[in-house]
Amino acid sequence: xxxxxxxxxxxxxxxxxxxxxxxxxxxxxxxxxxxxxxxxxxxxxxxxxxxxxxxxxxxxxxxxxxxxxxxxxxxxxxxxxxxxxxxxxxxxxxxxxxxxxxxxxxxxxxxxxxxxxxxxxxxxxxxxxxxxxxxxxxxxxxxxxxxxxxxxxxxxxxxxxxxxxxxxxxxxxxxxxxxxxxxxxxxxxxxxxxxxxxxxxxxxxxxxxxxxxxxxxxxxxxxxxxxxxxxxxxxxxxxxxxxxxxxxxxxxxxxxxxxxxxxxxxxxxxxxxxxxxxxxxxxxxxxxxxxxxx
Numbered sequence: 001x002x003x004x005x006x007x008x009x010x011x012x013x014x015x016x017x018x019x020x021x022x023x024x025x026x027x028x029x030x031x032x033x034x035x036x037x038x039x040x041x042x043x044x045x046x047x048x049x050x051x052x053x054x055x056x057x058x059x060x061x062x063x064x065x066x067x068x069x070x071x072x073x074x075x076x077x078x079x080x081x082x083x084x085x086x087x088x089x090x091x092x093x094x095x096x097x098x099x100x101x102x103x104x105x106x107x108x109x110x111x112x113x114x115x116x117x118x119x120x121x122x123x124x125x126x127x128x129x130x131x132x133x134x135x136x137x138x139x140x141x142x143x144x145x146x147x148x149x150x151x152x153x154x155x156x157x158x159x160x161x162x163x164x165x166x167x168x169x170x171x172x173x174x175x176x177x178x179x180x181x182x183x184x185x186x187x188x189x190x191x192x193x194x195x196x197x198x199x200x201x202x203x204x205x206x207x208x209x210x211x212x213x214x215x216x217x218x219x220x221x222x223x224x225x226x227x228x229x230x231x232x233x234x235x236x237x238x239x240x241x242x243x244x245x246x247x248x249x250x251x252x253x254x255x256x257x258x259x260x261x262x263x264x265x266x267x268x269x270x271x272x273x274x275x276x277x278x279x280x281x282x283x284x285x286x287x288x289x290x291x292x293x294x
Contacts, residue, residue: 003107004028004063005205008050008097009070011037013161014112014152017198018068019044025202032059033071039159050093053100060100066205069097070112072128074163079125090128095135102143108205109147111136115216117151133214140212148210150201153218157194166191166228173232178241185226185244192219 005022009015010031016039022029023044031040032048049055050071060067072090073079079086094111101109116122117129139145156166173179200217204210223231226244233240274282 002026002028003065004030005066005068006030006032006059006064007068007070008032008048008056008059009072009112010068011035011040011045012070012074013157013159013164014155014194014197015068015070016040016159017157017194018070018201021195021198021202027066030059032056050096051088053096056096056100060097060104060106062104064104065107066110067097067101067106067108068110068112068201069094071097073125076116076122076125079128080123083124086124086128087131090125091131091135094132098135098139098145102139102145106145108211109136109139109145110201110205111147111149113149113151113214115151115153115218146211148204148212149214150204151214151216152192152197153216154189154191155194155197156191159194169229170232173236173240177239178243179229179232180243180245181225181229182245183225184246185224185229185242187225188222189225189228190218191221191223191228192217 005027007015007019007022007029010019010029011033015031015033016037019029019031019040029044030046031037031044032046034047034049036042036045046059047055048059050069072093073082073086098109111132113129113133114122114126116126117133119126122129133149136145136147136149140147154165157164158167160167160171162168169179196219197217204215226242229242233242
């Protein structure tokens with residue numbers, strides 16, 4: 001009997017590749033999303049809004065073995081201007097899925113996080129990912145819900161999605177003969193094809209050694225953005241203008257997403273102060289007064 005996997009955000013960019021890989025390996029798959037995808041068969045689609053708890057509960061039936069969550073707001077630049085929507089979608093939406101899973105016999109809950117989860121970059125997007133990671137870890141401690149958290153790096157592929165950065169760069173280069181970039185191009189990224197990311201994402205649920213771990217999933221194609229742009233330009237016979245605007249966007253990391261940022265607090269004490277014994281006596285007096293109707 002085949003195992004059943006639900007992929008929230010299964011009609012999205014990376015989620016769609018994971019749905020394909022699960023189907024290829026013989027899983028019974030449900031792609032739970034608010035809209036269908038032209039890249040997936042309609043037979044696997046099930047409408048679900050992760051902000052609607054009843055909608056989520058209908059998807060997480062008792063025969064589900066694995067749950068992936070790729071749903072939510074995935075565009076960092078969009079998240080910068082939409083803090084409420086980002087937290088609702090990425091944190092509350094994830095919480096609704098966890099709630100639906102906690103009393104079911106789910107083998108593994110797999111969460112699509114980001115390398116921005118441990119960075120002081122990433123604005124509300126990074127905050128939402130870290131908050132969701134903490135919730136997942138606490139659901140394991142409180143309810144025994146096994147998990148794997150995957151922090152994905154720079155994923156690319158041939159499917160047209162708003163958050164497929166490389167595809168959009170190529171489209172602009174082909175149609176408009178230019179690549180525009182709002183930084184200096186010296187940022188370093190480790191690119192991984194969505195097919196490879198999907199295969200590893202399914203390998204993870206088939207191996208118990210990844211249970212209750214936080215993983216980083218990136219490729220070995222490490223290059224500066226300017227090198228990527230130059231590669232695209234050469235592939236297109238140099239018929240492309242590269243325009244660097246050099247307007248540094250502080251919400252994106254340059255070389256590494258990891259940040260050391262300890263929070264230092266100052267201790268403030270009252271002077272003079274109420275003696276502890278005297279304070280307790282005052283509380284006792286108040287209790288007596290209230291109980292005796294004074």
